[in-house]
Amino acid sequence: MTGDSLVVTDLHVEFSGFVAVGGVSFDAHAGEVRFLIGPNGAGKTTCIDAITGLTKATGSARLGETELLGRQVHKIVRLGVGRTFQTASVFDELTVLQNLDIAAGRHRPAFSLLRARRGIDPSIERALEETGLTGELATPAGILSHGQKQWLEIAMLLVQDAKVLLLDEPVAGMSQDERTATGELLQRIAAKRIVLVVEHDMDFMRRFATRVTVLHQGKVLSQGTVAEVQADPKVQEVYLGTAGAATTAAMSVVPTVLDGPLASSPGVVAATLHGEED
Numbered sequence: 001m002t003g004d005s006l007v008v009t010d011l012h013v014e015f016s017g018f019v020a021v022g023g024v025s026f027d028a029h030a031g032e033v034r035f036l037i038g039p040n041g042a043g044k045t046t047c048i049d050a051i052t053g054l055t056k057a058t059g060s061a062r063l064g065e066t067e068l069l070g071r072q073v074h075k076i077v078r079l080g081v082g083r084t085f086q087t088a089s090v091f092d093e094l095t096v097l098q099n100l101d102i103a104a105g106r107h108r109p110a111f112s113l114l115r116a117r118r119g120i121d122p123s124i125e126r127a128l129e130e131t132g133l134t135g136e137l138a139t140p141a142g143i144l145s146h147g148q149k150q151w152l153e154i155a156m157l158l159v160q161d162a163k164v165l166l167l168d169e170p171v172a173g174m175s176q177d178e179r180t181a182t183g184e185l186l187q188r189i190a191a192k193r194i195v196l197v198v199e200h201d202m203d204f205m206r207r208f209a210t211r212v213t214v215l216h217q218g219k220v221l222s223q224g225t226v227a228e229v230q231a232d233p234k235v236q237e238v239y240l241g242t243a244g245a246a247t248t249a250a251m252s253v254v255p256t257v258l259d260g261p262l263a264s265s266p267g268v269v270a271a272t273l274h275g276e277e278d
């Protein structure tokens with residue numbers, strides 16, 4: 001079995017008759033930083049929930065030869081599929097090392113966890129180096145910066161040897177420097193793993209995406225490279241409407257971080273898709 005690709009085919013999710021995801025297909029491979037974008041309510045998080053077993057879905061989500069849909073959440077985790085949430089879920093009162101110990105301990109018997117506390121487990125050491133948190137071993141997670149908390153969450157997935165990392169808005173609320181560091185981190189970890197990023201931050205997407213899928217109202221509107229998606233008339237039509245270039249120009253002053261009510265405004269998404277910087 002090769003676990004080097006995640007192939008989602010004809011994914012459907014309904015909530016009491018409301019179609020949140022209506023036949024979405026995309027794939028993601030090790031060696032690329034894959035992005036899923038779209039305005040609020042497009043169905044991005046629901047896709048991740050379906051892949052990780054949190055939400056019931058039909059269709060298919062295959063990791064290599066293995067079908068993920070229909071499996072229980074913990075079994076999907078054991079297959080190497082990890083995710084982060086929009087709000088970092090680390091233990092604030094524990095140190096960085098203690099958080100990582102707990103993450104690593106899930107896969108090891110108790111005696112092994114005790115041994116790891118005397119020295120640092122090699123998998124933890126690697127994850128610390130990869131995420132740049134080596135100097136923060138003894139820092140309580142609660143006083144880490146917002147960016148460092150997200151990196152700790154990613155480090156927790158790395159020590160669990162996740163083959164697939166599904167990251168829900170990893171740079172929301174981060175400073176520009178933290179965003180750049182996060183993008184570089186994602187490029188490093190994506191060399192050998194499948195990395196799928198859900199994002200509102202179009203500037204971040206433009207800088208770090210290898211390929212992009214644009215969702216709109218639960219369906220795939222467009223997919224391809226950043227350049228292909230930006231040039232796609234369907235994206236322009238849906239996001240620009242009839243206002244065209246005038247709207248783009250008018251929106252060029254809008255910040256590229258799309259959150260809150262602005263994020264659901266098609267014009268805003270369109271303007272930022274086309275590369276205006278902060």
Ligand SMILES: Nc1ncnc2c1ncn2[C@@H]1O[C@H](COP(=O)(O)OP(=O)(O)OP(=O)(O)O)[C@@H](O)[C@H]1O
Pocket residue numbers: 015018020038039040041042043044045046047
């Ligand atoms: N548990 C649920 N019950 C009912 N409707 C839901 C549920 N979860 C999501 N939805 C609806 O499904 C649609 C897709 O939601 P989803 O959170 O996947 O969008 P999104 O693209 O991730 O948006 P955002 O960028 O705001 O996080 C929305 O209309 C949302 O209100």
